[in-house]
Amino acid sequence: MQSLAGKHCFISGGSRGIGLAIARLFAAQGAGCTLIGRDEDTLLSAANSLHRQEGSSQQHYTTAFDVSTQNGWEKLISDSKLQTCDILVNAAGVSQNSFLFNTSRLDVTEIIATNLTGTIWGCKHFIPKMMKQRKGKLITRCIINVASLLATHGGRGASVYAASKAGVVGLTRSLAWEVGRFGIRANVLLPGYIQTDMTKGSAGMDRKNELSALIPLGRLGLVEEVATAALFLAQNSYAHNCVLNIDGGLSAT
Template sequence: MSLLGKRCIISGGSRGIGLAIARLFAAEGATCTLIGRNQEALSTAAESLPRHNSQDHETVPFDVSNTNYWMKMVADRKTVKCDILVNAAGISQNSFLFNTAHGDVSKIINTNLTGTIWGCKFLVPKMMKQKEGCIINVSSLMAIHGGRGASIYAASKAGIVGLTRSLAWEVGRFGIRANVLLPGYIQTEMTEGMDKNGELSTLIPMGRLGLVDEVADAALFLAKNSYAHNCVLNIDGGLSAT
């Protein structure tokens, strides 16, 4: 129970990597607030989280790209601290740049990058008052590796790396740590069907896609290690080396 008494806010917490992180953090004693667009999915996710005596997990349904929702959430929780912020909300892309609709470009950037920026901007002041805090931003191997049909997605995830590295310079003196995870191909709804014939697995040195629990383990390391700051941590089965 290494996170006992900690308050964790997780965007994209209703499924995939975000939910896996929430489950592990809750098992380690943290009380989790899950953010996502779908209240039904959020409620189902929250019900699946481990609960100990003092944990009261909650859900807040909203679009992370909307500043009004962030401001309202922070205002409604003036007395609630945020020890750990995990920005895991994200949407994927499967189209060449010249075929990508204008609206999809904006949606990907606004959700993946802008949503992460707003989460940091609105919750860092709360951490500064506490003189401690931990930010874990979920990027992607695509940020440095690129990928066919993923230009906008890769750009949004590269922006998260730049954001986190710059933020680390700004907040370290306030006792706040900022780190970023770069998962490779992980078994989620987002990657479902991508490795039907095992062709994708052959490109990965470890010979398989990763598991959400393996990414969650990496997030827990970043949450617990008091000297882990400005880390860019690859969880990709060695694909970045190819």
């Protein structure tokens, strides 16, 4: 298992929810983090909540841009202050709570652009950087994409969201084939119903008991539980092409 001490991680969607939980856990393990999101103030607040080890070179940064825009990723990569990228986590996402025939064209575009296209741009621009950093067979870089259980099981009022997350799964599997020989691992997380602001907006917490009744473990998951799964994928140097469900057993029903 690889230590995260001295490594640097870039996390899109790192200002809240699952992305922030991953950043906090990785920082506690000694990694430096660059948080990516749209709002600079929210990012700075999130970065200030991250652990900093005294006497270490660990540093945390923020960068604000819309992940669906290729220009934002290009600017980040070209930044002279860019840290070594050991881990890329694509956790940025927007939800949906409408049947397809009631979903506006703008909403369709935003969901696909943020959840799928943004993940594609992140991988596309960071992979060459990771390839150049390879330092031996046992030192691997890692991409962790955050999809959703809905990518494989669908969901009422979430057709476009499910399609975007299914695309993330397909992307990750293909990348695993493409980049493994360069010492880059690619894995994807499939969280089920997790207690986040996004879940509150899409599912409605008035449905919490209804949703919990569908889950074999009888409750929604916590962002910290998804973060520990991400930590496993980051540390295990043989974890590659993993599609890891974190759903309380919902996928078994």
